[in-house]
Amino acid sequence: MPLLYPRTYNNVRNLAGMIREDAKVRQILNVAHEVFCLITQVPHIGVEFFETGFVAVDKSPEDVSILKVEFGGFLQNRLGRFKHDDMVGKPYGSQFWSVDGSKHLHLLRPTPELWTRVLPHRTQILYLPDISFIIEKLDLTFGSIVVESGTGSGSFSHSIARAIGSTGHLYTFDFHEARAEAAKIEFEEHGLATIVTAQRRDVCNDGFDLEGIADAVAHAKQALRKDRVTRIACFSPCMEQVQRTIPELSSNGFREIEMFEVLVRPLEVEEIALSSLTANKSKTGQVPDTYPGLFSSWFIQTSGVLAPTLLERVPANGTLTSQSTNKLAACAPTVPVSSASTT
Secondary structure, eight states, X not given: OXXXXXXXXXXXXXXXXXXXXXXXXXXXXXXXXXXXXXXXXXXXXXXXXXXXXXXXXEEETTEEEEEEEOTTOEEEETTEEEEGGGXXXXXXXXXXXXXXXXXXXXXXXXXXXXXXXXXXXXXXXXXXXXXXXXXXXXXXXXXXXXXXXXXXXXXXXXXXXXXXOTTSEEEEEESOHHHHHHHHHHHHHTXXXXXXXXEEOOXXXXXXXXXXXXXXXXXXXXXXXXXXXXXXXXXXXXXXXXXXXXXXXXXTTOOSOOOOOOOOOOEEEEEEOHHHHSSSOXXXXXXXXXXXXXXXXTEEEETTEEEEOSSOOOOTTOXXXXXXXXXXXXXXXXXXXXXXXXX
């Protein structure tokens, strides 16, 4: 089941293939993999080789695609022409070369994360920040039974299938017949047919898309078990839907209702030359006023150079003592300084 194994498992297998030439590293990874399998109860299958079906092809970290391999087929892209037959029998994470031997690609095990990046968009989809947050809040684990209303492009469905494992089951519905059928075919091709049941159904009229999420709350309540704690998650792209859904949840007996907005803030790290930090040299040994607060707790200036210290913080007035200066004597004057900024 190529899209079922946990994320850490896939990363370990792909990494092992990339550096399999190093015997010591390979031995360490095999031991770590065995320990991981004991903890997570994922079956240990040793070094894994691609045989047939779907495979992820890595041209670069930003350019990944999932390919259906067929014997005698070819992959043609900007890097060259690649034989499908050359992929068969290679361990995940390894390289395979173009026909002329000039360029190579990496062979990776398909994962829900990669599928979310490359899937054909039939609708708007959920991305990894929302997917991971919802799975965590719903406490989905091996053996969970999940009902999904609105299959869409199947992005969230693949992550749910991995979270619940072979002992769980996902029932997913979509009112659009063509989308439901396309998703069903993908689940079968990806080896998830025993875990995922996909059907066409209008849940608002037949009991379980949601242009009006609030309209489906009562039907969802009927589908949930009454003998144990159950959870419901509603993804709403606009505030008007939220304003309708929350009162509907409350009136149907749902408690501990929470609302979240998931935002991603990438961080950029820059290297700043020391010369730019010490342009305003201080004769008294004080931290330059150009950088108030940012370096005052961890950096002090001596002999015109900012040096990091974990031994003693700068006094409140920023003045150095002879003891502090001696402690900083061993600090390298060329230590690069990094600053993080949000974008």
